[in-house]
Amino acid sequence: MGMTITAKILAKAAGREHVCPGELIIARVSKVICHDVSLAAFRELERMRATRVFDPERIAVTYDHFIPSPSVEAAEQSRALREYLTAYKIRRVYEVGRGGICHVVFPEQGFVLPGEVVVGSDSHTCTYGALGAVALGVGSADAAAAMALGEIWLRVPETVRVELIGQPRAPVGGKDVILSLLGRIGTSGALYKAIEFTGEGVGALEMADRFTICNMAAEAGCKNAIIAPDEITAAFLNEIGAGEGEVFASDEEASYADSHTIDCGTLAPLVACPPSPANVVPAQKLRGVRIDQAVIGSCTNGRLADLRVAARILKGRKVSAGVRLLVIPGSQATYLAALREGLLEAMAEAGALICPPTCGPCFGGHMGLLAEGEAAISTTNRNFIGRMGSPRAEIYLASPATVAASAVAGEIRDPREVLDG
Amino acid sequence: MRFRGRARKFGDHIDTDAILPGRYLTDWNRDPKSLGRHCFADFDPGFSSRVNPGDILVAGWNFGCGSSRQAAAAALKAAGISCLVAKSFARIFFRNAINIGLPAVECPDLVEEATEGDLLEVAVDEGLLVNVSTGHRYSAGAFPPVVLEILRQGGLVSYVRARLQAAER
Known part of the structure; x- marks a missing residue:
């Protein structure tokens, strides 16, 4: 039986040849991403009595939500987080003025690569699917568990296939593509499922559009959104001096829970x-x-x-x-x-x-x-x-x-x- | 794990901003119990004073959609909610609820028929639900073993702590 790109990446992370949608697996985590509100995750890590994280090099943290500090409470939050980062020896930290918004800065810095399993304590972590990674938003306890153990329990999701055809005519762009999908399938249209964007229309989209599309796929309730890497992905990674990662693609005979087609060439601004x-x-x-x-x-x-x-x-x-x-x-x-x-x-x-x-x-x-x-x-x-x-x-x-x-x-x-x- | 309480009923697509607005997120996890009074702060300002300890939240489709804030689930627990029953849950919210030891059971039929204030019983291990007020019984799919184990230990923090301690020995 064929596998989707999401199933293949999860199978590898679980040390398995093959996984099926619905199966419960324990997946190794490649990267964990956090931001200032993830202080909550570090409080959980301490309550777990974790004395160290699974790999400090595989965890990245940026300050983005309550910065610059709008209140004394926010300043205290950031200070408390800095103390935890020192204690857990996490060095991949983007300070105010040297980083930015997590899902913009981490891909820019080459932190996420194709084929990885990424866990983030932010619901828009699915953004990294634009690089051909399985990236999942989770809450603070899950993020803490991933940092402590380097693994996460998951149900292998079914996949909704979204075929893009045509090329958006400027100023129509990635945002209009994802709004079009949301308008069609609704905010629970992909609940618990992966959304895979595929088709010739993907080749017409720059990385910025792909990040936008995978980012806002979260609003359809999906577990992850993903686009198989191609020449545009490779050129992006090359330009920023990142590695190539591991490139996966769905099998032709992979089965899908649902299928949609969007003609990008006929989209109006939405x-x-x-x-x-x-x-x-x-x-x-x-x-x-x-x-x-x-x-x-x-x-x-x-x-x-x-x-x-x-x-x-x-x-x-x-x-x-x-x-x-x-x-x-x-x-x-x-x-x-x-x-x-x-x-x-x-x-x-x-x-x-x-x-x-x-x-x-x-x-x-x-x-x-x-x-x-x-x-x-x-x-x-x-x-x-x-x-x-x-x-x-x-x-x-x-x-x-x-x-x-x-x-x-x-x-x-x-x-x-x-x-x- | 068995729960008995009055139904507190909500509709479809209740998002995490409605459950707990973003302005209460600053270092919320230092004292999660304090979140109870902010639960549904804008959406239903009387909620936290109306709810009784042990009440069961009953909601429609896609409950908890939106952000990954575990604080939303923590606010419901802190307000006194003992168990959640919905037609469906948003996926991150579902994990967050389980991870703080707050059972989240999907049972569309019960939700459809229950009204505000009905007395409900939920047997989590068996996946059995009873609306005592109407006498109707329902069955929900059983949780996978790992989910039951996390719930039995009172949440993911205790679960991981036990694992880390076992690994040290």
Whole structure:
């Protein structure tokens, strides 16, 4: 019986020739990723009375959620985490100003390679599936157990196959592809399952689009999202000086729980309306929906390619008088590159506030929360009630192009109208 | 493991931001018990004062979707919830609940028929559920042995601690 790429990677991690969906396995963990809120995992590690971690070189930590510290409590959290990292001899640590948002900075630094099993105490850990790894979001106790034992118990998931055909026509991009899927299958459309993106359309997508797609696949409830490595993956790894990892691909006779096809060539810019990432409509239909804030950034869309798209729209234009536009480069390296390319200057001139790399507003932590009755359009990944501040604020999710165009228009706008006009 | 308590009923797709807003996440695990009063802080502000110790949370599809915050499961436990029954759980939330020793049982039929305040009994090992108020009985699929073992030990922390201690000997 054929295996999917996810099953093959898990079989190898379990030391097995073959595994079947539904089987319970103990998988060796290649890498564990954490951030400042993962202090909770280190508290669990201490309660487990673990005196050391399975391999300090295989654990990476960045400060991204509550940074720069918005409160004394947050400062205490980061300080407590630093003490644990010293105690457990974890050296792959990205300090404030030298790292950034976990799912942007770790791939950028070559920490994750194809064929690995990655466990992260963050629900968007599935982002690394874009590199052909099996990457799973877990909670703090699971992350602590993985750090203590170097293994995790898992049920081998069934796979939902998503075939991409055609090539998105700019400014349509990866965000529109994943919003299209979410609109079709809903927020539990892939519950407990793997989502595998495949087909010729994948070859037309740059790594930034692939990271966006695998990142937000989390919103379909999936266990992991994955794209088999190809020349684009290899070129990315080569460029950053990372290793090649181990390349797996699904067998032709592999069986799938479900199958979908998305024609990227016919996609229009899409928007997820409150309060669900699956509540998806074309941007054109929302013309006239006023916005108070626009956010470009996050682990979903905070990469250099995203900032390029936004800057192209904002250059020579002005953010609408009634709108606050926050631009949040996803990492320090992204920030520097965008600075050198003049992207930040173009956006600041347009009236954007350039913020440091942080998850702050995305999860309603700090740095740009919403007041009652306000509406925001954001490149982030969740628009649940209360996610970005007041439970009586509304959040629309869209691509960097759509958010930039909307910031200029003062209301939700199909970016093609701004670019053509 | 057997639980007996009143049903506290919720709908479909209740996300972790609704269960515990992100602003309460700062070092939540230093004192998880303090999270109880913030449970459903925005979504259902009266919840923590209304719930009685031992109550059983009854929810629809995809309960706990969204973030990986174990604090959401911890907040429910700290509020006094003894056991969760839903039509389905989001996968990270399911693991988090089990990992803190809070059983999460999938039983769509019970959820469909139960109303707020019904007296429920859940026998976790057997996967048997009873709505005492209506007299209806239900069966849920049994948990895999590793899940039962984690629950029996009171959560993943005790489970791993025991394993590490055994390895040292």
